[in-house]
Amino acid sequence: MHRFFIDQSTEIGKKVFISGNDYNHLKNSLRLDLGDRVILSDGNGFDLEAEIITYQTESAELKILTKEKSKVEPKIKVWLAQGLPKKSKMDLIVEKATEIGFSGLIPLESKRTIVKYNQKKKAKKRSRWQRVAEAAAKQSGRAVIPKIKNFCNSNNIKSFKEKFDYVLVLWEDEKKTTIKSFFKENEIAAEAKILLIIGPEGGFSEAEVNRFEQKLEAEIITLGPRILRTETAGIVALTAILSEKGELGDEND
Template sequence: MHRFFIDQSTEIERKVIISGNDYNHLKNSLRLNIGDRVILSDGNGFDMKAEIINFNDDGAELVVLTKEKSKVESEIKVWLAQGLPKKSKMDLIVEKATEIGFAGLIPLESKRTIVKYNHKKKDKKQSRWQRVVEAAAKQSGRSVIPEIKDFCSSDNLKDLKEKFDYILVLWEDETSYSIKQFFKDNNVKRDAKILLIIGPEGGFSESEVEKFKTELGAEIISLGPRILRTETAGIAALTAILYEKGELGD
């Protein structure tokens, strides 16, 4: 059943209008008709089954048939502070992280970041990544669209410290402290908020890692003996965390 996101919460037997690009997709691309049913997600974790009852100039009119809390969303909320990669690698990162179950992205500018964006380019990139995330959320049956935050420098990450229960930095020079050991050492609640900090192609400098430890209280984590590309590291770590908390099946 096709899925659409709406920017409102509603109840059973209430009517909803789908307009704009979603209406064009519903009517002209999917060729849905009166009587067809879709899933509506309100962005707050609720899914609603709805039936198309009318088309007009403004959009498609639907009536809500059922409403229930989604069983798809992860209780533990994992964000990626991802060092800016070259070319279109961030598209891949946010698409796959959405499918796996992350909560959102903080595009991270650090000392060894190769790509540099001006303000206009940042806005365009942020909008593009948000579109990629929304498409991936629909495809993977998510009931919440992960959020793309504003660009942030590694020096300003300290402003986010109080928003997370744990901050983990993946660093290729850390050789022994694994994600599995981190979970053994910490009683991580099922609804904890975790920030994963991932370096760009050039990785983090030693001084940056030290600042993460002293200013953020971050744990420095290894993903094993192999050095992963930046577009692989965050996805692998996210998968490992969700697995440890039982979010990828029993």
């Protein structure tokens, strides 16, 4: 069934309305008839099966038939603090990370960031990436749309420490600690909150990495002997973490 997101939580038997672009997609693109059913996600991890009751001038009225907790959302919450890449690479990162199961993105400005955005451009980019996340969430059957947060600078990162249980920094000069060894050495709770910090095309300076260690108590991680592109590194690390926690279809150890 087709999936739509609503910005409210509701119960079985209640009615909801879909308007705007989703209404146009429902009625004119998909050409769904009265009595057809869709899945609505309320943004809180619940899937609601709903039946189309009526089409009005600018909205569709639906009745909630069933409500259940989604089984597709990972218990572990992984965020990416992604160094700003060039061109449209962030679109790809957001799209694929959403499909795999990340919780959200913090666009990160750092010393070696090549692209520079003014405040107006930042707002446009953030809005665009949020739309990419929503589209990817619909396509992949997610019950929650990952959040795209405000831009952050690597010099102003203290707040990260309070929001996450663990902070992992991917750095090409690290030779020892891998994601697998990190999980072996730490008892990571099933619902832990992890922040992955990924550098831009030029990587992080040693001073930045030291700052992450000192201010965030971050663990510096290697992804192996090969140097990955910035648009690849976060996706690989995210996949590895979800795999370690049995969130990709395999059983937990």
